[in-house]
Amino acid sequence: MQLSPTAHVDTFCRDHLPPADQWPEFPSLSELGYPGRLNCASVLLDEPIARYGGDRTCLRTPEEHWTYDELRATANRIARVLTEDLGVVAGNRVLLRGPNNAWLVAAWLGVLKAGAVAVTTMPLLRAGELRKIRDIGEVGFALCDHRFLDDLQVPGLRVLPFGGDTDDDLTRRCAEKPPGFADVPTAADDVALLAFTSGTTGRPKATLHFHRDVLAIADTFSRHVLRPDADDLFTGTPPLAFTFGLGALVIFPLRAGAASLLLEKATPEQLAGHIAEHHATICFTAPTAYKAMLATGAAARLRSLRRCVSAGEHLPEAIWKRFHAETGVKLIDGIGATELLHIFISAADDDIRPGATGKPVPGYRAAVLDDAGNPVPDGEIGRLAVQGPTGCRYLDDPRQAEYVRDGWNLTGDTYLRDTDGYFWYQARSDDMIVSAGYNIAGPEVEEALLAHPDVDECGVVGAPDPDRGRIVCAFVVLGPGRQPGEAAVRELQDFVKQRIAPYKYPRRIRFLKALPRTSTGKLERHRLREDAALPG
Structure with a gap:
């Protein structure tokens, strides 16, 4: 693919894109019609202000409200600083570091306006992890919430805090800057952000996403499935460093001219309380959080919701049915990946089939392939392969050739497609349990266990066995009052x-x-597999 002339003075990202013959195909990109010069931050702020006015609420937190005009002015001032x-x-x-709050959003937009590349990090990362990110991305600057500075003492990194009361705080510096800024006219295919994949063992993988990619996830999943x-x-609840959260709480609402309620931290019970207090209408969180909200008796506090999106893990049919029965809301399941930025298979409303992930989002296409890269018949399991307007581009990483093959993004998931074109999740490809010659999908066993009223959570993996090769091993969290033991x-x-x-x-x-979980839920x-391999 021929790239447009870059606006980047520092061409590190473009210089470290994977070789062109290792890129996935982008079959529907031209349908989105993006111009050659495109700064996504300009589009996300200027267009809704032109359409709806700048005095409408853009960001809320439990303590404050920001209008679109205020957010744009603050982002401009940050770009000036x-x-x-x-x-x-x-x-x-x-590098950006902090919990989900208005200043983190403004910083992300300010970085893009300045033509720089945003590297948003999870606030729970420690110094060693942050040092790896700094080294891989050759990051020279950081904007960090003043409460999270301790782990950011990384050599070679100039750090500016925000939200504090020191003289050098970004907040004070911005107060001295005028509210205007001439956004850098980046190319649509200039890199806008580096996103590091979660759960990676060994050297973290950095994915490169262009300015056009940021808009593409809004103009596909959000426009056609979510329809805000x-x-x-x-x-x-997803953090903004998690691309699921970036889309859900920043890109999608801004693209629609809507507002976002940002929560720095919220248990499922607290999330339900915020939804009720602020009359939120669209919620994004993990399957376990939806189940946990119901367990607290929160169904009545969710009446304002009209859309709920579940991602990050497979949504069990039992949770879908219970949530629908108690709230009337049909949970939108979806599968996405950091490599493709957001959700690419999903379904909403009457198109939902509980237990199925859905169909390819308009703009994407998907297939189920065998190990040789050939399509398997409907009803047979295989490797999920995806193409669309977004796709995997690892930063200078040989694993690019593993994720992209023959123009397809191979997500590492095992799926089957039925005769109606719905995709049904089976397992992560490395979580398929082969026991005595039988293929057993861990999530199917999890779903069966979750249907038991005493099971709060569970995780299923394979454990070594001398007779069967592997056996099914379940890790179970019981509900209150139920005792573990042989009878259970x-x-x-x-x-x-x-x-x-x-x-x-x-x-x-x-x-x-x-259960052991990452900061994204x-x-x-891998920790369960390690425990399952231990005797006993």
Whole structure:
């Protein structure tokens, strides 16, 4: 693909794109009609202000409201501080660190306006992890919430805090700057952000996404599946460093001229309270959070919601049905990936089939392939492959050739497609359990266990076995008042045998007080696999 002339003075990102023959195909990109010069921050702010006016609410937190005019003016001032005070030039990487709040959003937009590349990081990362990100991305600058500075003492990184009361704080510097800024006219295919994949072991993988990609996820999943309007109030729990959260709480609401309620931290019960207090209409969170909200008796506090999106993990049919029964809301399931920026298979409203992920989002196409890269017949399992207007571009990483093959993005998931074109999740490709010659999908066993009223959470992996090769091992979190023990093991095993083929039942069950999860809420299956390999 021929790239447009870059506006970047620092061409590090373009210089470290993967070779052109390792890129995925982008079959629907031309349909979106983006111009050659495009700064996505300009579009996300200027267009809704021109359409709806700048005095409408843009960002809310439990303590404050920001209008579109205020957000644009603050982002402009941040761009001025970056370029005039710190000497940032277009293409420099700027690390962002902090919880979900209005200043983090303004900083993200200010970085893009300045033509720099945003590298948003999880606030829970520690110094060693941040140092790896700095080294891989050759990051020279950072804007950091003043409460999260301790782990950011990284050599070679100029750090400016925000939200504090020191003389050098970004907040004070911005107060001295005029509210206007001439946004850098970046190319549509200039890199806008570096996103690091979560759950990676070894060297973190950095994905490169262009300015056009930022708009593409709004103009596909959000426009055609979510279908928000300017009166919606978005909210949810995913951090903005997680591209699921970036789309859900920044890109999608801004593209629609809507507002976003940002929560620095919220348990499921607290999330339900904020939804009720602020009358939020669209929520993004993980399947376990939806189940947990119901467990607190919060269904009545969710009446303002008209759209709920679940991603990050497979949405079990049992959770979907219970949430619908108690709230009347049909949960929108979806699968996305950091490599493709956001959701590419989903369904909404009457198109939903509980238990299925859905169909390819308009603009994307998907297939189920065998190990040789050939399509398998409908009803057979294989490797999920995706193409669309976004796709994987790792920063100078040989794993690019593993993720992209023959123009397809291979997500690492095992799926089957039915005769109606719906895609049904089976497992992560490395989580398929082969036991005595049978293929057993861990999520199917999890779904059967979750249907038991005493099971709050569970995770299923394979455990080594001398006779069967591997056996199904379940890690279970029981509900309040239920005691673990042999009686509970037998009860759950018998329950599973009544719901799915008996050979799939968990031959080993271990009880935990909580499942190990990442900062984005994903189950850390690698830790379960490590525990399952231990005797006992």
